[in-house]
Each structure stands twice: as structure tokens, then as C-alpha cells.
Amino acid sequence: MLKARIKAGPVWALGAMSGTSLDGVDAAMVQTDGEVIFGFGETAYRGYSRAEEEVLRDALGKWPGEVGQEALPMVQQAHLDVLSGFEGAEIVGFHGQTLAHEPKGRGTHQMGDGAALAEALNLPVVWDFRSADVELGGEGAPLAPFFHFACAKWMQAERPLAFLNLGGVGNLTWIDPTKDKPEEEGALLAFDTGPANAPINDVMMDRRSEPFDRDGKLALQGTVAQGALELFLEDIYFRKIPPKSLDRDAFADMIGLVRELSDADAVATLTGMAAAAVLQGMEHCPTPPERVLVCGGGRKNPVMMAMLRAALDAKVDPVEAVGLDGDMLEAQAFAHLAVRVLRGLPTSCPSTTGVGAAVAGGTLSWPRGEAP
Ligand SMILES: Nc1ncnc2c1ncn2[C@@H]1O[C@H](COP(=O)(O)OP(=O)(O)OP(=O)(O)O)[C@@H](O)[C@H]1O
Numbered sequence: 531m532l533k534a535r536i537k538a539g540p541v542w543a544l545g546a547m548s549g550t551s552l553d554g555v556d557a558a559m560v561q562t563d564g565e566v567i568f569g570f571g572e573t574a575y576r577g578y579s580r581a582e583e584e585v586l587r588d589a590l591g592k593w594p595g596e597v598g599q600e601a602l603p604m605v606q607q608a609h610l611d612v613l614s615g616f617e618g619a620e621i622v623g624f625h626g627q628t629l630a631h632e633p634k635g636r637g638t639h640q641m642g643d644g645a646a647l648a649e650a651l652n653l654p655v656v657w658d659f660r661s662a663d664v665e666l667g668g669e670g671a672p673l674a675p676f677f678h679f680a681c682a683k684w685m686q687a688e689r690p691l692a693f694l695n696l697g698g699v700g701n702l703t704w705i706d707p708t709k710d711k712p713e714e715e716g717a718l719l720a721f722d723t724g725p726a727n728a729p730i731n732d733v734m735m736d737r738r739s740e741p742f743d744r745d746g747k748l749a750l751q752g753t754v755a756q757g758a759l760e761l762f763l764e765d766i767y768f769r770k771i772p773p774k775s776l777d778r779d780a781f782a783d784m785i786g787l788v789r790e791l792s793d794a795d796a797v798a799t800l801t802g803m804a805a806a807a808v809l810q811g812m813e814h815c816p817t818p819p820e821r822v823l824v825c826g827g828g829r830k831n832p833v834m835m836a837m838l839r840a841a842l843d844a845k846v847d848p849v850e851a852v853g854l855d856g857d858m859l860e861a862q863a864f865a866h867l868a869v870r871v872l873r874g875l876p877t878s879c880p881s882t883t884g885v886g887a888a889v890a891g892g893t894l895s896w897p898r899g900e901a902p
């Protein structure tokens with residue numbers, strides 16, 4: 531049935547994302563033709579156990595061939611666990627687990643075997659979304675912007691707005707929704723803003739053996755150390771003209787800036803750094819967005835949200851304010867992008883990843899014998 535509809539019409543796509551915060555796999559259904567969103571479907575989440583998270587932490591920064599034996603089967607199984615619970619999916623978008631990202635060096639590494647997943651699920655699977663963009667000189671990230679553009683159309687936005695994802699790393703997409711296509715000049719500008727939750731999580735784990743600062747409770751008790759914040763903002767990354775992207779641990783040194791601080795001040799300062807990095811990013815936008823719609827776990831941190839609202843000259847809301855699901859937006863993005871790959875539509879362009887020309891990345895694997 532999918533083969534007959536490859537050329538036109540909406541399909542139900544199932545997307546899966548396992549992000550840099552290493553908490554688990556998000557999965558979500560989207561009905562889309564790769565351009566227009568026709569509807570959102572079910573979602574599910576499969577958390578990683580502490581032991582699984584440890585396996586992933588050990589694998590961080592490693593390249594194919596360097597990772598221990600247990601990581602790949604674990605990532606495959608976690609995805610299979612969650613994806614096999616869905617009904618009605620016609621195609622799967624499988625992001626995989628980013629372990630290393632060095633677009634101007636060794637490339638980008640998302641662990642996961644889409645061909646094996648296609649066999650196991652008996653569905654076509656699109657995977658390895660980032661390599662083609664990197665091979666053509668792009669950053670390979672962020673890739674959600676082409677989906678953010680479709681979301682802006684879906685919500686019938688009329689004026690420039692921004693989506694801000696606050697995951698382990700932060701990324702911002704500025705959108706002119708009056709343009710027809712995401713790859714059109716002036717439609718999008720996207721880039722990673724800087725570290726978001728990853729350093730907070732690392733300090734929480736290190737000092738308190740807790741995975742994150744739930745509801746910003748610890749940050750609320752602390753004070754932002756201005757000196758550390760200023761040193762952080764001196765990083766050359768903030769002056770780099772976008773598009774630009776980051777490895778999860780690109781700013782690992784910033785933890786050194788808060789080493790001498792109390793737990794509460796350290797976490798407050800790292801939270802302030804995440805917000806300040808977004809403010810720096812705003813300076814690069816073609817026009818100031820009137821509205822910033824926030825997705826990712828950081829939107830649940832009231833201290834981070836308050837700092838953003840204080841810093842930005844824009845209405846800052848979680849994406850739920852417009853009827854979207856901020857926990858699932860990235861999983862939905864890879865569902866939508868899978869259909870774009872199926873249809874040969876681009877998934878990135880010069881203004882989102884810095885690639886020379888619009889590129890349709892991703893590998894499409896059919897279950898054995900089913901390729902059209
Ligand atoms: N209630 C909460 N209070 C504070 N922080 C929270 C809360 N819920 C989630 N977070 C933060 O959000 C993180 C998870 O965010 P998310 O799931 O968006 O990240 P990710 O998708 O793994 O990362 P990325 O988008 O960088 O790939 C958690 O690790 C935590 O730091």
C-alpha cells in the first residue's frame with residue numbers, strides 16, 4: 531500500500547528519537563505527506579534504566595568500531611520495545627543515538643541499525659539522517675527545522691516566530707511562515723544555541739546523584755555567579771555566524787567555571803548560562819521573533835523559563851500553548867522527515883545546516899524483498 535502511495539498523499543509515519551540527555555526513547559505518529567501535517571497520533575516513551583544509561587555514557591564520544599559490544603543491541607532493543615507497540619505505521623523514522631558529532635572532523639555518529647530495525651518491524655525504516663548533509667559540507671544538525679516549518683504552517687502562523695528546543699543541547703529555529711517551502715531563501719535560520727540541560731544534569735549527577743534539577747528547585751535556591759556567566763559568554767561559539775551545531779559535550783569545560791560554587795549556585799549559574807546562550811542566539815535572527823515556542827525538557831524547568839522570559843524581548847511559551855506536544859516534537863520531526871526522504875524532498879538546506887545546497891539525507895531500508 532505504501533509503495534502505491536509513494537508519489538502522493540499523506541501516510542502515517544512513526545518517528546523515534548533518543549536525545550542527548552540519555553533519558554530514553556520518544557516515539558510518535560504523524561500523518562503527513564512530508565510537507566503538510568494532516569494530524570498527530572499516538573505517542574510513547576521508553577526510559578533507559580540506570581544501567582542502560584551507563585552503557586550509553588561510556589559510549590559517548592566514540593565512533594563506529596570503538597564502542598563496546600553491548601551498546602548497539604541495547605539501543606536496538608529499546609527502540610524495538612517502544613516501536614513494536616504502535617499500530618498503523620506505514621514507515622518509520624529512526625534517528626538513533628548520537629554518540630559523537632564532529633561535522634568538520636570525523637563526521638557524525640548516530641548509533642543504530644535501521645536495516646535490522648526494518649526487518650524486525652517489517653516496515654520501511656529511514657535512518658542515518660545526518661551523514662549525507664555532513665558529507666556535503668553541512669553541520670548535519672539541527673534537522674528538526676524542516677518539521678518546525680511544517681508546524682508553523684499547521685498552526686497558521688503569519689509572522690516570524692521561533693521554535694526553541696531545550697534538550698541536552700539547545701537549538702533554535704527562526705521561521706518566516708509566509709514562505710511556501712522550508713528550503714526557500716529566507717524561510718528558515720537554524721542553529722544550536724549552546725548547552726542547555728546536559729551540564730545541569732552532569733553536575734546534579736556528580737554532586738547529588740540525581741539525574742536532573744527537577745522543576746528547577748535547586749537553581750531556585752541559588753544565585754547566578756555573574757563572573758562565571760561572563761567568562762562563559764566569551765566563548766567564540768556565540769559570535770560564530772549560524773548555521774552552527776554542537777557536540778553534547780562541546781562545552782564540558784564550563785563545569786570548571788562553577789566548580790568552586792555551592793551546589794545551588796552552580797546549578798543556578800548553569801541554568802543562567804543556558805538562557806544567556808539563547809539570548810546570544812537571538813542576535814543572529816534575521817528579525818526578532820514575536821513569539822518563542824519552547825519544546826524539550828527545559829520548558830518544564832520554571833527557573834530556566836523565567837530567565838528566558840526576563841532576557842528575551844518576545845512572548846515565550848511552551849509549545850503546548852499552540853496545541854503541540856513539547857515532549858514529542860523531535861520524535862514527530864523524524865516521522866515527518868522520514869516521509870520527506872521517501873518522497874525525495876530535502877531535509878536540510880544552507881540556512882539550517884550550512885550545507886552547500888538543499889539535500890535529501892537519510893537512508894531508506896525496506897524489509898527484505900519489499901523494495902519497490
Ligand atoms: N520537570 C523538569 N524540571 C527540570 N528539568 C527537566 C524537567 N523535565 C525534564 N527536564 C530536563 O530536560 C531533560 C530532557 O530533555 P529532552 O528530553 O528534551 O532532551 P533530549 O531530547 O534527550 O535532548 P536533545 O534535544 O538535546 O537531543 C532532562 O534530562 C532534564 O534535564
Ligand SMILES: CC(=O)N[C@H]1[C@@H]2OC[C@@H](O2)[C@@H](O)[C@@H]1O[C@H](C)C(=O)O
Binds near residue numbers: 672675695697
Ligand atoms: C548531532 C545531534 O544529534 N544533535 C542534536 C542535539 O540535540 C539538540 C541539538 O543537539 C540538535 O542539533 C540535534 O537534535 C535535534 C533533534 C535536531 O537535529 O534538530
